[in-house]
Amino acid sequence: MTPGAYARQLWYRAGWEAAAVGRSVRRALTGSGPERDLAVQSIKAAGAAIAAWAVAGWWWQAPLALMAPWTAVALVQSTVYRSVRTGVQQVVLIAAGTVLAAAAAGLTGGNTMAAMAIVLPVTALLGNYSRFEGQGIYASTTALFVLVYGSFSGFDILHRLLETFLGAAIGIGVNALILPPVHLRHAHESLCRLPRDGAELLRAMAEEMERGYDRQQAQEWHTRARRLPQLLADLRNARMWTRESLRLNLGRRIRRPGPELPTTQWDASWESIADHLTALTGMLAQAAGDRPRLTPPPDDVLAGVPPLLHALADVCAADCEALSEPGGGGADRDEALGRAWEAQRRLKARLTEQDDETATSVGGLAAELQQLLHDLDDARVTARRG
Incomplete structure (x- = not known):
C-alpha cells in the first residue's frame, strides 16, 4: 500500500470513528438507551472519585490520598453486585500489596530496588489467582506506590487501608444509591x-x-x-x-x-x-x-x-x-x-x-x-x- 493510500485509509477510519462517536453522543442526549446509561455511569464514576478525594485529600489530608479516588472510580461498576464483589477483591489485593511491600522494605533496609525484586514477583503471582479475575493488577500497583513513596511505617500502612476502605465505601455507595444500573x-x-x-x-x-x-x-x-x-x-x-x-x-x-x-x-x-x-x-x-x-x-x-x-x-x-x-x-x-x-x-x-x-x-x-x-x-x- 502506498503512503498516500495508507493516509487516505487512516483519514477514512478517523472520519468513520468520529461519526460513530457523534451518533453515540446524539443518542445519549436525545433518548434513553445504552449510550445514556454509559454516560450516567461515567458521570457517577467521576463524581465518586471527586468525593473520595474531597474527603481523603482535602478534608482528611491523608499522606497518600490517591488511594481513595483510585479505588472509588474503579468501583462504579456496571452492576451494584459487581461493585460489591470488586470492592472486596480490591480491598484484599490492596491490603496484601501494602503489607508485602512494607515487609520487603523492612527486610532490605529501605532499599527500593531490592524490595521491588522481592515483592513484585509475589504480588504478580497473587494477582493472577483466578478468584481475583481482572483486579489482580492492584496488588502490584499498590506495592509500587508504597515503595516509591517510601511509606513503610505502621501508621502509613494503616492510612493506606483506611484510604482504600473510604474509596470503596464511596464508590459502592454512589453506584448503589444514585440511579443504580439495571440492564x-x-x-x-x-x-x-x-x-x-x-x-x-x-x-x-x-x-x-x-x-x-x-x-x-x-x-x-x-x-x-x-x-x-x-x-x-x-x-x-x-x-x-x-x-x-x-x-x-x-x-x-x-x-x-x-x-x-x-x-x-x-x-x-x-x-x-x-x-x-x-x-x-x-x-x-x-x-x-x-x-x-x-x-x-x-x-x-x-x-x-x-x-x-x-x-x-x-x-x-x-x-x-x-x-x-x-x-x-x-x-x-x-x-x-x-x-x-x-x-x-x-x-x-x-x-x-x-x-x-x-x-x-x-x-x-x-x-x-x-x-x-x-x-x-x-x-x-x-x-x-x-
Missing part, C-alpha cells in the same frame, strides 16, 4: 433484534425471489442468516447482565420494570430458527448460478415460496410487536401463521410431481420451511419477569 432494557433490545432481523431477511428473500434471484443474492441471504447466532449470544449475555443487575439493587422496586421477558425456551426456539434459516439460504445458494450443485427447483415451485416467506416475515413482525407492547400482535400472528401453513401445504403437494433430479432440492426446500414453521410456532412470546 433490563438491554435485554429487551437484544430480544427485539432477533424477530426484527429475521423479518427483514425473510422479506428480502421473498421480494428478490419474486423478481428472480441469482447465486450472489442467495449467498448474501446466507451471510445474513449466519449473523443470527451472534444475536443469540448477545441475548444470552444481556439476560446474564439483567439477572446480575437486580442483585443487591436498592432501586429495582422504584424504577419502571418495563415489559416482561419471554422464557429461555423462546431463545431455544430462535436458536433452531437460525439454524434452519442458515440451512435454507445455503441450499438456495447451492441451487443457483451457472453451475449449481443442486438441481434448481422448477420455476412454478419457486413461485409458491415468496407468499410463504412473506407470511413468515409477518409472524416475526408480530413477535417484535408483542415484545414491544405486551399483548400486541397476537391476532396478526395467528393469521400470518395460518397463511404460512396453507402455503406450505401447497408446496408439499408439488413433491409428487417432481422427477429424480428436482426431488432433492424441492424436498429439501419443503423440509427446511416446515421445520422453520414449527420453530416459529414454538417461538410465540410467553413472558415472565426478568
Whole structure:
C-alpha cells in the first residue's frame, strides 16, 4: 500500500470513528438507551472519585490520598453486585500489596530496588489467582506506590487501608444509591433484534425471489442468516447482565420494570430458527448460478415460496410487536401463521410431481420451511419477569 493510500485509509477510519462517536453522543442526549446509561455511569464514576478525594485529600489530608479516588472510580461498576464483589477483591489485593511491600522494605533496609525484586514477583503471582479475575493488577500497583513513596511505617500502612476502605465505601455507595444500573432494557433490545432481523431477511428473500434471484443474492441471504447466532449470544449475555443487575439493587422496586421477558425456551426456539434459516439460504445458494450443485427447483415451485416467506416475515413482525407492547400482535400472528401453513401445504403437494433430479432440492426446500414453521410456532412470546 502506498503512503498516500495508507493516509487516505487512516483519514477514512478517523472520519468513520468520529461519526460513530457523534451518533453515540446524539443518542445519549436525545433518548434513553445504552449510550445514556454509559454516560450516567461515567458521570457517577467521576463524581465518586471527586468525593473520595474531597474527603481523603482535602478534608482528611491523608499522606497518600490517591488511594481513595483510585479505588472509588474503579468501583462504579456496571452492576451494584459487581461493585460489591470488586470492592472486596480490591480491598484484599490492596491490603496484601501494602503489607508485602512494607515487609520487603523492612527486610532490605529501605532499599527500593531490592524490595521491588522481592515483592513484585509475589504480588504478580497473587494477582493472577483466578478468584481475583481482572483486579489482580492492584496488588502490584499498590506495592509500587508504597515503595516509591517510601511509606513503610505502621501508621502509613494503616492510612493506606483506611484510604482504600473510604474509596470503596464511596464508590459502592454512589453506584448503589444514585440511579443504580439495571440492564433490563438491554435485554429487551437484544430480544427485539432477533424477530426484527429475521423479518427483514425473510422479506428480502421473498421480494428478490419474486423478481428472480441469482447465486450472489442467495449467498448474501446466507451471510445474513449466519449473523443470527451472534444475536443469540448477545441475548444470552444481556439476560446474564439483567439477572446480575437486580442483585443487591436498592432501586429495582422504584424504577419502571418495563415489559416482561419471554422464557429461555423462546431463545431455544430462535436458536433452531437460525439454524434452519442458515440451512435454507445455503441450499438456495447451492441451487443457483451457472453451475449449481443442486438441481434448481422448477420455476412454478419457486413461485409458491415468496407468499410463504412473506407470511413468515409477518409472524416475526408480530413477535417484535408483542415484545414491544405486551399483548400486541397476537391476532396478526395467528393469521400470518395460518397463511404460512396453507402455503406450505401447497408446496408439499408439488413433491409428487417432481422427477429424480428436482426431488432433492424441492424436498429439501419443503423440509427446511416446515421445520422453520414449527420453530416459529414454538417461538410465540410467553413472558415472565426478568
